[in-house]
Amino acid sequence: MTDTTSRFGKPARIFQPSAAQPAPIKSTGAYAWLRQNLFSSALNTIVTIAIVAFLATIIPPMFNWLFLDSNLSGSTQADCTGDGACWVFIKVWLQPLLYGSYPDGQIWRINLCLLLLFVTLAAPFWLPHRMRNKVDIAMLLVLPFVAIVILDGRLLGLEYVSTDYWGGFALNLFLASASIILGMPLGFLWALGRRSQMPMARSICVILIEFFRGTPVLALFFMGSVMLPLFFPEGTTVDKLLRVWIVLTLFMAGYMAEVYRGGFQAIPQGQYEAAASIGLSFWQTTLLVILPQVIKVSMPNILATAVMLFKNTTFLMIIGVFEVLSTAQNALTNSNWLGGFSTEAYLFVGIVYWICCFSMSSVASYIERKLDTSHRS
Amino acid sequence: MTTEQIASAADSSEEHIITIHNLNKWYGDFHVLKDVNLKVKKGERIVVCGPSGSGKSTMIRCINHLEEFQRGTMFVNGIEMIDDVKNIEAIRKNVGMVFQHFNLFPHLTILENLTIGPIWVQKKPKDEAEAIAMKYLERVKIANQALKYPGQLSGGQQQRVAVARSLCMSPEIMLFDEPTSALDPEMVKEVLDVMVELAEEGMTMLCVTHEMGFAKKVADRVIFMDGGEIVEENTPNEFFDNPQTDRLQLFLSQVLQH
Numbered sequence: 001m002t003d004t005t006s007r008f009g010k011p012a013r014i015f016q017p018s019a020a021q022p023a024p025i026k027s028t029g030a031y032a033w034l035r036q037n038l039f040s041s042a043l044n045t046i047v048t049i050a051i052v053a054f055l056a057t058i059i060p061p062m063f064n065w066l067f068l069d070s071n072l073s074g075s076t077q078a079d080c081t082g083d084g085a086c087w088v089f090i091k092v093w094l095q096p097l098l099y100g101s102y103p104d105g106q107i108w109r110i111n112l113c114l115l116l117l118f119v120t121l122a123a124p125f126w127l128p129h130r131m132r133n134k135v136d137i138a139m140l141l142v143l144p145f146v147a148i149v150i151l152d153g154r155l156l157g158l159e160y161v162s163t164d165y166w167g168g169f170a171l172n173l174f175l176a177s178a179s180i181i182l183g184m185p186l187g188f189l190w191a192l193g194r195r196s197q198m199p200m201a202r203s204i205c206v207i208l209i210e211f212f213r214g215t216p217v218l219a220l221f222f223m224g225s226v227m228l229p230l231f232f233p234e235g236t237t238v239d240k241l242l243r244v245w246i247v248l249t250l251f252m253a254g255y256m257a258e259v260y261r262g263g264f265q266a267i268p269q270g271q272y273e274a275a276a277s278i279g280l281s282f283w284q285t286t287l288l289v290i291l292p293q294v295i296k297v298s299m300p301n302i303l304a305t306a307v308m309l310f311k312n313t314t315f316l317m318i319i320g321v322f323e324v325l326s327t328a329q330n331a332l333t334n335s336n337w338l339g340g341f342s343t344e345a346y347l348f349v350g351i352v353y354w355i356c357c358f359s360m361s362s363v364a365s366y367i368e369r370k371l372d373t374s375h376r377s
Numbered sequence: 378m379t380t381e382q383i384a385s386a387a388d389s390s391e392e393h394i395i396t397i398h399n400l401n402k403w404y405g406d407f408h409v410l411k412d413v414n415l416k417v418k419k420g421e422r423i424v425v426c427g428p429s430g431s432g433k434s435t436m437i438r439c440i441n442h443l444e445e446f447q448r449g450t451m452f453v454n455g456i457e458m459i460d461d462v463k464n465i466e467a468i469r470k471n472v473g474m475v476f477q478h479f480n481l482f483p484h485l486t487i488l489e490n491l492t493i494g495p496i497w498v499q500k501k502p503k504d505e506a507e508a509i510a511m512k513y514l515e516r517v518k519i520a521n522q523a524l525k526y527p528g529q530l531s532g533g534q535q536q537r538v539a540v541a542r543s544l545c546m547s548p549e550i551m552l553f554d555e556p557t558s559a560l561d562p563e564m565v566k567e568v569l570d571v572m573v574e575l576a577e578e579g580m581t582m583l584c585v586t587h588e589m590g591f592a593k594k595v596a597d598r599v600i601f602m603d604g605g606e607i608v609e610e611n612t613p614n615e616f617f618d619n620p621q622t623d624r625l626q627l628f629l630s631q632v633l634q635h
Contacts, residue, residue, distance in 0.1 A: 273443050274480035274539075278494035278546055279469040288493060292484045373484055373526040 077337055089341040090348050093331040097348070100167020100322050106159060110170045113147040117177060121363065141185070144178035163241045167322030169352055171241075175323075176310040178245055183252025183309075184302070190253055191260035192286065205257070212254030217312045220247045225319045244316060252309050259301040263294035296371040303364035307357050324349055393452075394419045394550060394581055395440060400449035402435060409435050410446065411605040419549075422582045424592040424613075427602035428628060433585045436602070437552045440583070441472040454549055470498070473543030477555040479535040481527035487514070487538050488523040494546045506545075513541040517571050533564025537571050544575075551575065553584040589632060593617060601625045 026032055038048045069084025072091070080086035090097070099107050120143055123136040151174075154160045166174075193205030212220070224247035225240060232238055267290055275285040295302070317326035328345040331337060395417035402410040409432050417423060425433045438444040440453060442465045451458040454471045458464065481490050491510035495501045501509070514520040517537035519530075527535055536556055543551060553572065557565045569591050576582055576595040586592070592599050592613055599616040601609045601624075609616070609625050617633075620626045 268478075268480075270476060270478055270480035271482065273474075274476065274482070276443060277441055277469065277472070277474035277476075278542065279466060279498040280494070281466070284497050288497065289482055293482075296484060371484070374528045 077339055085344050085347075086341055087344065089331070089337060089344050092337075093327075093345075096168060096327050096331065097324055098168045099170050100327060101165045102161060102167070102170075103159065103165065106153075106161060109150050109153065109158070109161075113150055113174070114170070116143060116146065117173075140181050144174075144181055147174060147178070163239050166241065168327050169324040169349075171321070172310070172313040172316075172323045173356070175241070175245060175248055175316070176306075176313050179248035179252050180306050180309060183249045184256055186249065186253035187256025188260055188291070190257035191264065194257065194261065195264060208250075209254050209257045212250050213258060217247075217251055218315050218318065220251055221315060221319050223247070240321065244319075244321060248309065248313070251312075252305070255305045255308075256302070259298045259305055260294055262301065263298035264290070266297045267293055292371075296368075299364060299368045299371065303361055306364075307360055310357065310360070311353065324352070393417060394421075394454055395583075396450075396452040397436075397439075398450045400436070400439065400446050400451060402432075402439065402444065402446040402448075409605050410439070413449070413605075413607055415600070415607065417550075417581060417583065420579045420581055422576045422580075422595050422597050423584070423600060424596040424598075425583065425585045425600045425602060426587060426589075426592065426628075426632075427608075431602040432605040433602045434554050437554060437583050437585055440550070440552060441469050441474055443474075470546065471549040472552060473546055473548035473550070474552040474554065475536070475539050475543060475556045477558050479527070479532070479539045479559075481535055481538055481542070483527050486524050486526055487519070487530070490527065490538060491542050491545050494542065498546065509545055510541070513544045514538075516544075516574075517541045531564060532560045533567045536560065536564075536568045540568075540571055540575070550581045550583070553582065553586065555585050555587070557586065557588055587632065589617070601628065603628070 039045045065084045067084075069082045070087055071080045071082050071084065072087050073079065074088050075092055076088070077086075079088050095107075099110055102110060120136070120139045123139060124132055127135055149155050150158075151161065151166065152163075190205045190209050193201045194209060196202050196205070215223075221244065224243045228243050228246075229238065271289055271293070272285060275289045280289065313323060314325045316323045317329070320326075322330075328349055332342055332345055393416040395415065397413055397415040400410050400413040400415075401408070413432075413436055415436075425437065427433045435444055439446050439451065439458075442458060445460070453468045456464055456467050458468060481487075482493070485493065488507060488510055491513065492503065492506040495506035495509060496503060499506075511520055511523065514523055517540055519534055519537055519541075522530060522534065522538075527538065530538065540556075556572070557568050560568065565588070569588060572582070572584070572591065573595055584591070584596075596613050598610055599613050600607055601616070601622075603624050609620065609622050611619075611621075616625075617629065620629055
């Protein structure tokens, strides 16, 4: 290569980039990090010291209450002798809190449903690449109905468990996932309808979206439990949980429709034109080209909406559904456990909720990374 | 339409793969295309140029109905362009298009970008579609990038993928809407090379482009548009060496100055 001559007749000079040099010591490492983030100015230093002092006063007593002075052994209120938290209360009430009043010997059915949910959510990891999307979406869509069949038991010849006995945190999980799963495609249809050229479809969708988005979920629950039965023919009773599920699904769909609308607006016109130029039909374009990109763009908002819906399931307490919070209140007013264990109870519910929501956001950000094919880095 | 007109239209469509007669289009009150007439023979290579806003892109976008027109008739490959989904789909099957901004599907790999049409529109089995896709990727010399995503390729590579994506549908006609305008200068050549190769194989091509070198080299006819009208059309030699109208003379003096 050294005797390479350029087309200008002279031998070409070979270009070689010079070697990279290490960064100055003051701009890297722990020392630099501390300086930059905690002590960069006088005000910053004062704030740092104040926060450290505050944490030093608050953390040790909290730690003592939570762990060192807490009571774990025993099974009655009398066993809670220490100054700290009474975890015996949670231990005794754990089963109702998690599973409601579902019969003792049948709890494996709830666990089976939870396992199915987990397996379905994990499907992208264990299914072969080619069938991943199709199978996983089909599995998700039938999952709520499979869960109902298992929990109800009659179709499978198992012991019949009426929905009056369904409860606890499992019920929150069931209602939330069932309405998220069905609300997402329904919301997509509404969002499509809202963009449609057909005036009839468009106005129906706009009314539905605005109604379910503009009404507080609590008002919707009351409407579902009080007003909906008025519309059914006399004598027919529709299960309370079914009504709640319908309300939650429509509520989710209304919010999701608006989330998708934002996503639709981020798709450049060129994508529709390219799809049209290779002859894809409206539905092919929508499902194969637009939908995946809309979902990718809307992922953070989809997650926010799903978490909101999941947390909103605690409002069901007010219309007398035995979800986790109303079970906790039930336990607090039990005559054997009068004595103010509300801190423990609410802390427990909060932690369980937090674990679930945090897992949801971890899964969502994993999906987000997975869907990101822009490689802008 | 009288029977005579139908007969003449059928007649001309045998000879001409595209027949545009008195095409008129308005955006609201703005008259974009004014009585455009154009006949394209099978295998003919046509370059359309003109200042921006002259309606050249709009005209070729009418040919696969990305734009609607209000008045006039158009036959593409013997099918009349009317506002009917069946006709539009039938025409689009025969017409490929390459866009200024590539418009690849960013969520699909290069290979999936190429197979989506054959699989879903032509209902080909996946293996066959992939074989066709690889053939065209070889031709545009990026077969080794098949499993990457569009965002990982350079502009020139993306545009070559876009050409291959259109070719996978085995179109009779290729439309190019300023295919090199969004590219860095050093990538223009690789796209033009692909287009020249395509022209040499006898593809019917309509190119809106400012690449005058390309026009001189491959065009059978160069068309100059301004103000929504076809002002002048001629063979490349005559077009560049002997422009008839003052408007074209001015345009050429501005384009070819450097």
